[in-house]
Amino acid sequence: MKHKLYPIKFRPILKEKIWGGEKLNNILNKDSNLTNIGESWEISDVEGDTSIVTNGHLKGQTLKDLLETYKAELLGEKNYQTFGNKFPLLIKFIDAKEDLSIQLHPNDELAAKRHNSFGKTEMWYVMQADKDANLIVGFNQEMTPEKYLKHLEDKTLTQILNFDKVKTGDTYFIEVGRVHAIGAGVLLAEIQQTSDITYRVYDWDRVDDEGNERELHNDLAIEAFNFEMEDNFRVDYKTDKNTSNEMVACPYFTTSFLQVTDSILKINTKDSFFIYICVEGEMMIETEHASEFIKQGESILIPAGIETYKITSTNAKLLEVYV
Structure with a gap:
């Protein structure tokens, strides 16, 4: 089943x-x-x-x-x-x-x-x-x-x-x-x-x-080796709160910086799973049927089939990843 x-x-x-x-x-x-x-x-x-x-x-x-x-x-x-x-x-x-x-x-x-x-x-x-x-x-x-x-x-x-x-x-x-x-x-x-x-x-x-x-x-x-590469390896990114700030977008993954200081509703429009890596603080993630808590040093996988979920925190910094 x-x-x-x-x-x-x-x-x-x-x-x-x-x-x-x-x-x-x-x-x-x-x-x-x-x-x-x-x-x-x-x-x-x-x-x-x-x-x-x-x-x-x-x-x-x-x-x-x-x-x-x-x-x-x-x-x-x-x-x-x-x-x-x-x-x-x-x-x-x-x-x-x-x-x-x-x-x-x-x-x-x-x-x-x-x-x-x-x-x-x-x-x-x-x-x-x-x-x-x-x-x-x-x-x-x-x-x-x-x-x-x-x-x-x-x-x-x-x-x-x-x-x-x-x-x-x-x-x-x-x-x-x-x-x-x-x-x-x-x-x-x-x-x-x-x-x-x-x-x-x-x-x-x-x-x-x-x-x-x-x-x-x-x-x-x-x-x-690729000896022809440009020095474009440092990533500049915004740190606006309660919104996804894109850091890296490549054919293999897209990663954003997300600082959560409130409650935000996420709607998955990407036809992909999402991964959240908590790099600071702690947060609650809630779906229709379940809720999970993660803190600094933990990661969580949101299956692609989950269309909406809510992230709540006063102090979490997250890396948000999808393919």
């Missing part, structure tokens, strides 16, 4: 990382005994890491189960025709206690050919940053494959990379083929295509407990 759909919450999938820290526990209240948690996968359909529902009568079912049962009612007609029983987005929180590796991601064509996967276009919203914390995005000068490879060989890669100091609210759009890394001291929300394909090009000569360096992917990476 098919139950009526409602706003759905999922159990976070926590990932220990060599560079992870304590902020996902301490700031975002992820209840875990793990140390060095680098990532919390909030909504995931990555093979082997499928999200599990934690609320309502669908509790215990996986995102994959929901897709197979509800199809377009969950995704929207257009999305279901495009993606079938595959959820197109992966939502994460990331805590970098140490610098992440310098890396990039392949486009759809390359990822499909090599890994039977989507590419990995993504965006970052900085939720908290320690003093002088930075992100690496792009190069600080015109770049060619030859010049890049020479710096890679000479271990002088950091001389040609662009470092940006960041603060809460800073937002970056990371297209495929763009070199990047999250710096130590940054806690952020990440919205990306459903893909776990990353090409590491430099890992700061780090070694694990056994003295092994992590694998690099320079042979794969060189073909994935």
Whole structure:
């Protein structure tokens, strides 16, 4: 029997990382005994890491189960025709206690050919940053494959990379083929295509407990680079209250900034599911049949079949995402 759909919450999938820290526990209240948690996968359909529902009568079912049962009612007609029983987005929180590796991601064509996967276009919203914390995005000068490879060989890669100091609210759009890394001291929300394909090009000569360096992917990476990219990765956006302020619109997702200080009625005209990521404060979301509460560090999925819902808060800052 098919139950009526409602706003759905999922159990976070926590990932220990060599560079992870304590902020996902301490700031975002992820209840875990793990140390060095680098990532919390909030909504995931990555093979082997499928999200599990934690609320309502669908509790215990996986995102994959929901897709197979509800199809377009969950995704929207257009999305279901495009993606079938595959959820197109992966939502994460990331805590970098140490610098992440310098890396990039392949486009759809390359990822499909090599890994039977989507590419990995993504965006970052900085939720908290320690003093002088930075992100690496792009190069600080015109770049060619030859010049890049020479710096890679000479271990002088950091001389040609662009470092940006960041603060809460800073937002970056990371297209495929763009070199990047999250710096130590940054806690952020990440919205990306459903893909776990990353090409590491430099890992700061780090070694694990056994003295092994992590694998690099320079042979794969060189073909994935786009050396022609403009420096258009910083996202400017409005912060008008109680309305959706568009931040990023690309073929893979549209994300808006929504600060709620009242009660607002949302009408879904997009033929898509919506995801709300709470980056500050807390809020109530109400539909005809259900209501759910989310607070900072939580995410919720509104199925495409829910046409109207109400968001109420005095202090919530949300990222609103649809495809």
